[in-house]
Amino acid sequence: MRPLYRLMVFLCVVGLLLPACRPAEPADLVLLNGVIYTVDAKRTIAEAMAVRGDTIVYVGSNRGAQAYIGPDTHILDLKGKLVLPGLIDSHAHATSGVSDIYEVALYGIDSLEGYQQAIRAFLEDKPGLTALQGAGWVNGVFGPKGPTAAMLDEVVPDIPAVLYSEDYHSVWLNSKALELAGITAETPDPPGGIIERDEKGNPLGTLRETAMDLAADVIPPYTVEQYLEGLAYFQAFAHSLGLTTVYIPSLPGGMEEALLALHEFEASGNMTIRFPTAIGVNPEDDLSVVNDLVARRKAEAGGYFWIQAAKIFMDGVLEGGTAYLEEPYLHQPGKGELLWDPQHYNEMCAALDKAGIQIHVHAIGDAATRLALDGFAYARQVNGRRDARNMITHLQLVNPQDIPRFAELGVVAVPQPYWFVVDTYYHQAVEYVGQARADRQYPMKSFFDNRVKVAASSDYPVTWPPNPMNAIEIGVTRTVPRDVPGYVEPDYETPLNPFERVTVEQMIEAFTMNGAYAIFMENQIGSLEVGKKADFIVLSQNILKIDPRQIHNTVVLLTYFEGREVFRHEQFGE
Numbered sequence: 008m009r010p011l012y013r014l015m016v017f018l019c020v021v022g023l024l025l026p027a028c029r030p031a032e033p034a035d036l037v038l039l040n041g042v043i044y045t046v047d048a049k050r051t052i053a054e055a056m057a058v059r060g061d062t063i064v065y066v067g068s069n070r071g072a073q074a075y076i077g078p079d080t081h082i083l084d085l086k087g088k089l090v091l092p093g094l095i096d097s098h099a100h101a102t103s104g105v106s107d108i109y110e111v112a113l114y115g116i117d118s119l120e121g122y123q124q125a126i127r128a129f130l131e132d133k134p135g136l137t138a139l140q141g142a143g144w145v146n147g148v149f150g151p152k153g154p155t156a157a158m159l160d161e162v163v164p165d166i167p168a169v170l171y172s173e174d175y176h177s178v179w180l181n182s183k184a185l186e187l188a189g190i191t192a193e194t195p196d197p198p199g200g201i202i203e204r205d206e207k208g209n210p211l212g213t214l215r216e217t218a219m220d221l222a223a224d225v226i227p228p229y230t231v232e233q234y235l236e237g238l239a240y241f242q243a244f245a246h247s248l249g250l251t252t253v254y255i256p257s258l259p260g261g262m263e264e265a266l267l268a269l270h271e272f273e274a275s276g277n278m279t280i281r282f283p284t285a286i287g288v289n290p291e292d293d294l295s296v297v298n299d300l301v302a303r304r305k306a307e308a309g310g311y312f313w314i315q316a317a318k319i320f321m322d323g324v325l326e327g328g329t330a331y332l333e334e335p336y337l338h339q340p341g342k343g344e345l346l347w348d349p350q351h352y353n354e355m356c357a358a359l360d361k362a363g364i365q366i367h368v369h370a371i372g373d374a375a376t377r378l379a380l381d382g383f384a385y386a387r388q389v390n391g392r393r394d395a396r397n398m399i400t401h402l403q404l405v406n407p408q409d410i411p412r413f414a415e416l417g418v419v420a421v422p423q424p425y426w427f428v429v430d431t432y433y434h435q436a437v438e439y440v441g442q443a444r445a446d447r448q449y450p451m452k453s454f455f456d457n458r459v460k461v462a463a464s465s466d467y468p469v470t471w472p473p474n475p476m477n478a479i480e481i482g483v484t485r486t487v488p489r490d491v492p493g494y495v496e497p498d499y500e501t502p503l504n505p506f507e508r509v510t511v512e513q514m515i516e517a518f519t520m521n522g523a524y525a526i527f528m529e530n531q532i533g534s535l536e537v538g539k540k541a542d543f544i545v546l547s548q549n550i551l552k553i554d555p556r557q558i559h560n561t562v563v564l565l566t567y568f569e570g571r572e573v574f575r576h577e578q579f580g581e
C-alpha cells in the first residue's frame with residue numbers, strides 16, 4: 008500500500024472526514040458549528056452531531072458531519088453555542104407540579120406580614136376554594152414553637168388551612184384545621200412527632216414530623232385529573248430548564264392517584280421526559296412490603312415511567328431539630344429523631360437488595376448517614392456484592408470517615424447544591440449545632456475526591472425554581488446567586504464551606520453522567536456519544552468559559568428529548 012492510501016484507509020477506519028467512505032444514510036438532524044461538551048470519558052468537545060430517529064449517529068467535526076446531510080435533513084446552525092447532554096435531576100418531586108397550580112406559595116418570603124399578604128392575594132385569585140393548602144414558610148421567621156393558628160386565622164377564618172414549611176417537615180394549621188383534625192390539649196405527641204403547645208398544653212398550630220400525619224385528612228387528596236394537569240405543567244417547566252430525566256423520590260400521601268396519573272400520562276403518549284420513581288417504605292412496614300414493590304415494578308416496567316427504587320426516611324431535618332446527629336443539639340436536649348430501628352432497617356435493606364431493588368435514603372444528620380451506610384453494608388454481607396447503586400440524599404452533615412464508605416459500597420451521593428449557601432438556614436444551623444458543624448455543612452468536593460459518584464438534584468418543590476444553572480453556579484461558588492428567588496437573608500459574598508467548591512465540569516457531570524449512572528442508564532443517556540439517545544440542550548452562553556457568578560443568567564435555548572424538540576426559547580430564532 009502506498010503511504011497516502013494507507014493514511015486514507017486509516018482515516019476512514021477512525022471515522023474522520025472522507026464522506027466517500029461512509030454509507031450515505033442521511034440523518035434526520037445535524038448540528039453544526041457548536042461547542043458540544045460531550046461528557047464522554049475523555050470530555051471531548053465536538054463541533055457537530057448527527058441524530059437519526061432517537062439516536063446519536065455521529066459526533067465530531069463539521070466536515071465529518073457533511074456525510075449525514077441529505078435532502079430532508081434538518082440542520083441546526085449553533086453559531087458557537089454550548090451543547091450539553093439533557094440534564095438529569097436525581098431527586099425532584101415532579102408530582103408536586105399540581106401544587107404550583109393549586110397551592111399558595113410562600114417561598115422566599117421572610118415575614119409573617121408577607122405570608123399573610125400572599126395568602127390574601129391567592130384567595131382573591133381563586134374564589135370558591137373549600138380548603139387552603141400551600142407551602143414555603145420557613146421556621147427561621149418564627150420562634151422555636153413555630154407559627155400559630157391565631158396568626159393564620161387573621162387571613163383564613165372560615166375554611167381549613169394547612170401550610171407546609173419549605174422543607175415539608177413542619178405544618179402550620181389554622182383553628183378550623185386543628186378542629187377538623189381533632190387536635191386538642193389531650194392529643195398526645197405521636198412517636199417521632201411534635202405538637203407545638205402553649206404552657207397549658209393547648210396546640211399552638213405547628214405540627215412537626217410524624218405529627219403532621221394528624222392533619223393528613225383535613226384537605227381532600229388531589230384527583231387523578233389534577234395530578235395529570237400538574238405533571239404536564241411540570242414536564243414543560245422541566246424542559247424549559249433543560250431537564251430530560253427527573254427522578255421522583257417518593258409519591259404523595261395516598262399515592263394511588265399520583266401513580267395512576269403517571270401511568271395515564273405515559274399511556275397518553277404525551278410524556279417526553281423520563282420519570283424513574285421511588286416508592287416509600289416506612290418503619291412500620293414489615294418485610295412483605297418488598298413483594299408489593301416487586302409487583303408494582305413489574306406492572307410499570309418499560310417506557311418513560313417506571314418503579315426505580317424504595318425510598319426510606321432515616322431522620323428529619325436540622326431546622327426542625329429532628330435530623331439525627333452524632334453529637335447533641337445545642338438549642339435542645341438530645342441528638343434528634345432516628346425514624347428507624349437500626350436492626351429493622353438493616354433487614355429491610357437486605358430484603359430490598361435481595362429483590363434487586365435500589366434503596367434511596369433521606370439522611371440529613373451525620374448519624375443518620377452512618378446508619379444508612381451500615382444497612383447497605385449489612386445487605387452486602389447477607390446477600391453478597393451486588394451492583395446496587397443505592398443512593399443517599401441531602402447529606403447535610405457527614406462524618407468525613409464515612410465518605411470513603413460511599414465509594415466502597417458503590418453508593419451514589421445525591422446532594423442539593425442549591426442549598427450550599429449562607430442564608431437564614433445557615434444562621435439557624437449555627438444556633439442549633441454550633442459554628443464548627445454549621446461550617447462543614449454539605450460536602451461535595453470530598454465526595455469527588457474519594458471517587459464517589461455524585462448526582463445533583465433540586466428536591467423540587469423544596470427548591471423553586473429547580474433550575475440546574477443556579478445549582479451549577481452554587482456548586483462552584485458556594486454563594487447565593489444574585490436575583491435568584493427563594494433565599495431568605497441571602498449573603499451574596501460569604502461562601503459556605505468553600506473547601507467543598509467543585510468545578511463547572513464536575514457540576515455538569517453531576518447533572519448528566521452520574522444521574523444516568525444512578526438509574527443504570529449510563530449506556531443510553533448522560534453523554535453525547537454515538538449509539539446513545541439524542542437528549543441534548545443548547546445554552547445561551549458557554550458556562551465553561553464565563554465568570555461562574557454569571558452562570559445563573561444562562562438560558563436554555565433548546566431542549567431535545569430522544570431526537571425530538573420539546574422546548575424552544577423565544578431567543579432562539581429559526
Ligand SMILES: [Zn+2]
Nearest residue numbers: 098100256466
Ligand atoms: Zn425530597
